[in-house]
Amino acid sequence: MNFKGQVAVVTGGATGIGRAIALKLADKGAAVMIADINVAKAKETAEEIEEISGASSLFVTDVTNVAACEGLAQATIDSIGAADILINNAGIAGSADWQTRSYSTEEDWKQTYQVNVIGMSNITSVFRSQMTRRRSGRIVNIASIAGREGRPSLPHYSASKAAVISLTQSTALELARSNITVNAICPGLLWTPMWEQVGDRHAQAIPAYEGLTPREVFDTMIAERIPMKKEQTPEDVADAVAFFASDDAKNITGQTLNVDGGFFMR
Ligand SMILES: NC(=O)c1ccc[n+]([C@@H]2O[C@H](COP(=O)([O-])OP(=O)(O)OC[C@H]3O[C@@H](n4cnc5c(N)ncnc54)[C@H](O)[C@@H]3O)[C@@H](O)[C@H]2O)c1
Numbered sequence: 001m002n003f004k005g006q007v008a009v010v011t012g013g014a015t016g017i018g019r020a021i022a023l024k025l026a027d028k029g030a031a032v033m034i035a036d037i038n039v040a041k042a043k044e045t046a047e048e049i050e051e052i053s054g055a056s057s058l059f060v061t062d063v064t065n066v067a068a069c070e071g072l073a074q075a076t077i078d079s080i081g082a083a084d085i086l087i088n089n090a091g092i093a094g095s096a097d098w099q100t101r102s103y104s105t106e107e108d109w110k111q112t113y114q115v116n117v118i119g120m121s122n123i124t125s126v127f128r129s130q131m132t133r134r135r136s137g138r139i140v141n142i143a144s145i146a147g148r149e150g151r152p153s154l155p156h157y158s159a160s161k162a163a164v165i166s167l168t169q170s171t172a173l174e175l176a177r178s179n180i181t182v183n184a185i186c187p188g189l190l191w192t193p194m195w196e197q198v199g200d201r202h203a204q205a206i207p208a209y210e211g212l213t214p215r216e217v218f219d220t221m222i223a224e225r226i227p228m229k230k231e232q233t234p235e236d237v238a239d240a241v242a243f244f245a246s247d248d249a250k251n252i253t254g255q256t257l258n259v260d261g262g263f264f265m266r
Contacts, residue, residue, distance in 0.1 A: 001246045004029030007081045008245070009072070011063055011123055012090030014041035016192045017142065020234030021087050021241045022049055028242060031055030031080040035072050035123070036090070037062050055080050063090050063119030073126040082130045085245045088120045089142040091194075093157050099197035102204045104156040116160040117167060124171060128180070137180035138245045141168045142237070143256060145186045148264045153205035154198065161186075165256050172254035181253040183244045188232045188260025189221060228261030 008025045012018040014036035022032045026049040036042040042058045049056035057079035061072045076083055092115045095107040120141060131137030146154065147161025165184055172182035199214025209217045222231055240259045243249055258264050
């Protein structure tokens with residue numbers, strides 16, 4: 001696997017899973033653009049990438065803002081070149097303090113859809129023309145196992161990730177004739193700040209988890225639901241992303257891959 005001479009854009013690339021994806025692609029030679037709202041962390045990640053592959057850039061991008069997405073597309077061309085690889089990873093689990101409530105509010109639904117689904121569509125729209133012109137491209141969307149079945153404690157997030165899987169298939173059908181592949185990955189259980197919030201919410205909304213700390217909820221789910229009995233890591237997800245982005249996956253499109261230790265076998 002070699003991405004030397006290629007340009008990758010990673011939304012939400014400043015921290016967590018996005019950062020691991022950006023570092024993995026850089027490790028295989030890609031120049032990487034970090035598109036995030038977290039300026040300080042985006043800067044740190046871009047500097048790490050620079051040391052690894054020699055080329056990186058960052059553009060402060062709120063994926064919900066169409067003008068910012070257009071600015072990102074132009075800034076990518078101007079700084080490191082036209083995009084070969086787009087990783088749609090930016091995501092949120094709810095509106096402010098969502099984890100402290102036992103139910104989803106209208107704001108949870110609106111903001112989660114705005115970032116996870118509409119934001120993904122905004123970014124894809126601005127990069128598809130760069131890729132279509134060159135009749136080549138790889139797009140990888142980060143969904144979640146929460147999109148594989150309903151979740152009683154976070155319906156807004158679960159529904160947004162099911163929408164990501166559907167959006168992946170529609171975009172794959174649209175772009176296949178331009179030789180662009182579009183696939184999705186469903187990460188399983190990763191101990192990140194986002195999952196800490198999820199654990200908080202599960203403890204409030206699911207009777208079996210009542211009184212447990214977020215980490216205890218997480219460990220219980222690993223023991224009860226994951227056949228491989230171990231948590232997933234950002235690097236596990238990055239490995240799968242790199243495969244979809246590589247030439248090895250040139251004839252695979254519209255697929256959704258679970259990176260979840262066997263949690264879902266479909
Ligand atoms: N952590 C998990 O267990 C898990 C499981 C399944 C799926 N996921 C998905 O993986 C992706 C990354 O999650 P993570 O755990 O690394 O979380 P994280 O919070 O560490 O990373 C999300 C990144 O997205 C950025 N972001 C948020 N809103 C944005 C916006 N409007 N515009 C641009 N950037 C924005 C954040 O600043 C952050 O850098 C998300 O899509 C998440 O839903 C996470």
